[in-house]
Amino acid sequence: MNAKSTLLAFLLTAPLALLARDNGLAQVSPADASPDTDRSEATASRTPARDPGALQLPGGPTEDQTIAAKYVTGVLSDSRYAYRPMPLDDALSADMYKRYLETLDGGKQFFTAADIARFDRYETRLDDALQNGELEPAYAMFAIYRQRVDERVAFARELLKRDVFTFNGDDVFEYDREDAPWAADAAELDALWTQSVRNDWLRLKLAGKEEADIRTTLDKRYENLSESVAELKGEDVFQTFLNSYANAIDPHTDYLTPRSADNFNLSMSLSLEGIGAVLQKQDDVVAIREIVPGGPAGSSGKVKPGDRVVAVGQGGSGPMEDVIGWRIDDVVAKIRGKKGTQVRLDVIPAEMGLDTPPSRVVLVRDKVRLEDQAAKSKVLDIPGTNGAADQRIGVIELPGFYQDFEGRRSNNGEYASATRDVARLLKEFDGQDVDGVVLDLRNNGGGSLTEAIELTGLFIDRGPVVQVRESSGRVSVEGDSDAGIAWEGPLAVLINRGSASASEIFAGAIQDYGRGLVIGETTFGKGTVQNLLDLDRWPANEEARFGQLKLTIAQFFRVSGGSTQNKGVVPDIQFPASVDATEYGESTYDNALPWTKIAAVPHTRYGNFQPLIPQLEARHEARVAKDREFQWWNEDVAQFREESAKTSISLNEAERRAERDRNEAKRQERQAIRKELGLALDPLAEDAADDGLAASERDIVRDAQREKLAEDRPDPLLRESAAILADAIQLLNDDGQLSAQVLKQVDTPGHWAD
Incomplete structure (x- = not known):
C-alpha cells in the first residue's frame, strides 16, 4: 500500500495553537463518550467536585x-x-x-x-x-x-x-x-x-x-x-x-490527542451533534455563553446565556454527575453525544447564587450547523463618481475553507462546504441586481485544499488551480474540471496578513488568471500542505487510542510557478500593513521552508489589470484622503504598531490615567464627528475602555453581546474595497480602449464589460 493512501484529508491551515491549556471556551459538540457510572450522584452542595x-x-x-x-x-x-x-x-x-x-x-x-x-x-x-x-x-x-x-x-x-x-x-x-x-x-x-x-x-x-x-x-x-x-x-x-x-x-506539523483530533475535525466540518451551545468557564463553573439558533438548547426555551451547568446526566435515568470544578473540555465531553440521545442538565440561572437549587433540563441531542462560522453575505451601495450610476457590490465574508469530510465521504447531501455555501450566496446575488462581488478572506486561516480548488472553480471555466510538489519531487496539478462559472461578473478578493494557506491558493489563482482584483495586505505566506494521519490505522484499533498527526506532506505552488511560502500573495492594490511582517507570518518561523519556484502550467488569462491599476490607485488615494473612517483606521494601525514595539509599560498612575483619558477623548470625538457627518456609529464607542478584567471575570452575557456588536463596527477597508471594484467597473465600461487592454479575452467567460 502506498504510504500516502493512509492519509485522511488534505489540509491547508494556519498553525494550530498548542492545546496544553484550557482557553475557557468550547462548543458542545459530538462524541461517542458513554456515561461514567462510577461517578456519584450530584449533591446539593455547590462546592467544587x-x-x-x-x-x-x-x-x-x-x-x-x-x-x-x-x-x-x-x-x-x-x-x-x-x-x-x-x-x-x-x-x-x-x-x-x-x-x-x-x-x-x-x-x-x-x-x-x-x-x-x-x-x-x-x-x-x-x-x-x-x-x-x-x-x-x-x-x-x-x-x-x-x-x-x-x-x-x-x-x-x-x-x-x-x-x-x-x-x-x-x-x-x-x-x-x-x-x-x-x-x-x-x-x-x-x-x-x-x-x-x-x-x-x-x-x-x-x-x-x-x-x-x-x-x-x-x-x-x-x-x-x-x-x-x-x-x-x-x-x-x-x-x-x-x-x-x-x-x-x-x-505546521502537530500531534493531536484523540480528543484534540475530534475537536479539530469538528472545527473543519462546521456541524456537530449536541445541544447547540457555546460554553465558557467562569471560576469553578461552566456557563452557557451563547445558544446556537435552531439547536436543541435554543428550541427548548429552558436555558439561556449566563446559566450555569452544575451537573450532567446521561439518558433518562443515568446518575447526575456534579461537574463544578471540572475542566471545560471534560464537561463538554459529558454533554455532547450522538443525535437522538438524551442528556440531562442541572442548571442554575445567571441571576441566582450557586447555593440555589438547580432546575433540571432534559434535551435530545441533534445535529447543529454552526451558521455563525459559515459564509455570510451582504450588499453595499457605492455612490457613482463623475456622474456615473451607483454600483451595488455584493460582499461574501468567508472565515474558513471548511468541509465536513465525513459527510462528504458518506455522500451526505447536507454536508457543510465553503464552496457550496458561496455558490448559494452568489445565486442569491442574481436577484439583487449586484454589479460586482468582493470575497472577503481577511483572517481566513485556510482549511481544505479541495474547497480552495472548488471555490476557485466557481469563478473560472475549468483549468489548473494549484501545483503540489511532494517530497520525492513529483509535481501534480490540481484543478477545476467542471464546466461553467457560478459568477461571471466583476470580482475582487480582499486579503490581509491573517489570510493563509487555502486563502492564498484561491487569491493567487484569481490573480494568475487575471480573473479579479486582489486588494489589501500581503498574506501570511504559508505554502505547505498538511494531512491528518490516524495513528490508530496501523494497529486497526476500534477505539481512538494514539491520536492523529497533522504533518506537512507537500508544498504548493501557484499556476504561474511561484510559491506563496514566506512571500505570500502580494495584492494588486495595497492597503497600509496592519501587522509588520517581522512580527507575524510564515517568515517569522525560524524553521520555515524557503521560498522557491517551479515551472508554470498553461492557464487562461481572463485579463491583465496592470493598465488599470494606476487609475484605481489614484482614485483610491483621493477617496481615502477624505474618508474619516479609513484615516482613523490608519491612525490606529500606526498607534498599534508603535505600542507593539514596546516591551514595558509605565506604572505611574498619572501617566497611565492621562493616556486613558486621551484615548477616551479620541473615541468620543470620533463618535461626535460620525453623528455630525451622518456616518454609521461605532456600537462599541461607549464601551471600549480597558476594564482590567480577564475574559472569565466579565459578565458572560454582556461580553457575548459586545462580541456580536463588534461585527457591526464601521469597516472602512471593506467599503473601500467595494469602492475600488466599483471604480474598475465604471472605468472599463466607460473606456473601450482601456477595456480592450485589460480584458484581452472578452469573449471568454468571466467578462467584466457588456
Whole structure:
C-alpha cells in the first residue's frame, strides 16, 4: 500500500495553537463518550467536585503514549510521509528542548536559572528518550513547572494581603521577556511578579474598581491560574511535549490527542451533534455563553446565556454527575453525544447564587450547523463618481475553507462546504441586481485544499488551480474540471496578513488568471500542505487510542510557478500593513521552508489589470484622503504598531490615567464627528475602555453581546474595497480602449464589460 493512501484529508491551515491549556471556551459538540457510572450522584452542595481525571501529580507516560511517540518519530523521519523528514538526533533534541521550555514558560516568569541548569542535562537526551518511548523528562520538567506556578501564585496572593500599592514613581513593568535572561533566583522573580501584580492592580484601579474589589478579583485570578495548571492531565503534558518535536520539524506539523483530533475535525466540518451551545468557564463553573439558533438548547426555551451547568446526566435515568470544578473540555465531553440521545442538565440561572437549587433540563441531542462560522453575505451601495450610476457590490465574508469530510465521504447531501455555501450566496446575488462581488478572506486561516480548488472553480471555466510538489519531487496539478462559472461578473478578493494557506491558493489563482482584483495586505505566506494521519490505522484499533498527526506532506505552488511560502500573495492594490511582517507570518518561523519556484502550467488569462491599476490607485488615494473612517483606521494601525514595539509599560498612575483619558477623548470625538457627518456609529464607542478584567471575570452575557456588536463596527477597508471594484467597473465600461487592454479575452467567460 502506498504510504500516502493512509492519509485522511488534505489540509491547508494556519498553525494550530498548542492545546496544553484550557482557553475557557468550547462548543458542545459530538462524541461517542458513554456515561461514567462510577461517578456519584450530584449533591446539593455547590462546592467544587474536582474531576478525578485531572492530574494530581504528573506521573510517567501511559503505554498508549509510549506507542504513539514511537509512531510519530517513525513517521516524521520517513520521507514516504514527511515532506522534510529529519533524523532524530542530538541537534533536533536541543531544538525540542528549547521549544518545550518556550511552551512551558515562554515569558520566563516561573523558572530560575538554577532550574534551567538542572534541566540542561536533558538537552541532548530527548531524542533517545523519545525513540525509546521514555517520556519521563517531559513529566519531570512539567512537575517543576507546576511547582513554580504554585510558588509564584502563593507569592502574588500574599502580596495582595500585605501591600498597599502606590503608583507615583518612574518604575515600569517589563512584560516582554522573550530575550531576557532567566531570573537568577526567586528574589528576582519576586521583583518581576511584584511589578506584574502592580500592573494588574493599576488596570483595575483605572477602570474604577475599589480597593476591596481589586483584592478579591486578583486573588481569585491568581488562584485560577494555579488551578488551571493543576487541572492539566497527562495527555496535555504528552501532547505539549510531542509538539515540541513535531514543531521542530516544521511550524505546521502537530500531534493531536484523540480528543484534540475530534475537536479539530469538528472545527473543519462546521456541524456537530449536541445541544447547540457555546460554553465558557467562569471560576469553578461552566456557563452557557451563547445558544446556537435552531439547536436543541435554543428550541427548548429552558436555558439561556449566563446559566450555569452544575451537573450532567446521561439518558433518562443515568446518575447526575456534579461537574463544578471540572475542566471545560471534560464537561463538554459529558454533554455532547450522538443525535437522538438524551442528556440531562442541572442548571442554575445567571441571576441566582450557586447555593440555589438547580432546575433540571432534559434535551435530545441533534445535529447543529454552526451558521455563525459559515459564509455570510451582504450588499453595499457605492455612490457613482463623475456622474456615473451607483454600483451595488455584493460582499461574501468567508472565515474558513471548511468541509465536513465525513459527510462528504458518506455522500451526505447536507454536508457543510465553503464552496457550496458561496455558490448559494452568489445565486442569491442574481436577484439583487449586484454589479460586482468582493470575497472577503481577511483572517481566513485556510482549511481544505479541495474547497480552495472548488471555490476557485466557481469563478473560472475549468483549468489548473494549484501545483503540489511532494517530497520525492513529483509535481501534480490540481484543478477545476467542471464546466461553467457560478459568477461571471466583476470580482475582487480582499486579503490581509491573517489570510493563509487555502486563502492564498484561491487569491493567487484569481490573480494568475487575471480573473479579479486582489486588494489589501500581503498574506501570511504559508505554502505547505498538511494531512491528518490516524495513528490508530496501523494497529486497526476500534477505539481512538494514539491520536492523529497533522504533518506537512507537500508544498504548493501557484499556476504561474511561484510559491506563496514566506512571500505570500502580494495584492494588486495595497492597503497600509496592519501587522509588520517581522512580527507575524510564515517568515517569522525560524524553521520555515524557503521560498522557491517551479515551472508554470498553461492557464487562461481572463485579463491583465496592470493598465488599470494606476487609475484605481489614484482614485483610491483621493477617496481615502477624505474618508474619516479609513484615516482613523490608519491612525490606529500606526498607534498599534508603535505600542507593539514596546516591551514595558509605565506604572505611574498619572501617566497611565492621562493616556486613558486621551484615548477616551479620541473615541468620543470620533463618535461626535460620525453623528455630525451622518456616518454609521461605532456600537462599541461607549464601551471600549480597558476594564482590567480577564475574559472569565466579565459578565458572560454582556461580553457575548459586545462580541456580536463588534461585527457591526464601521469597516472602512471593506467599503473601500467595494469602492475600488466599483471604480474598475465604471472605468472599463466607460473606456473601450482601456477595456480592450485589460480584458484581452472578452469573449471568454468571466467578462467584466457588456
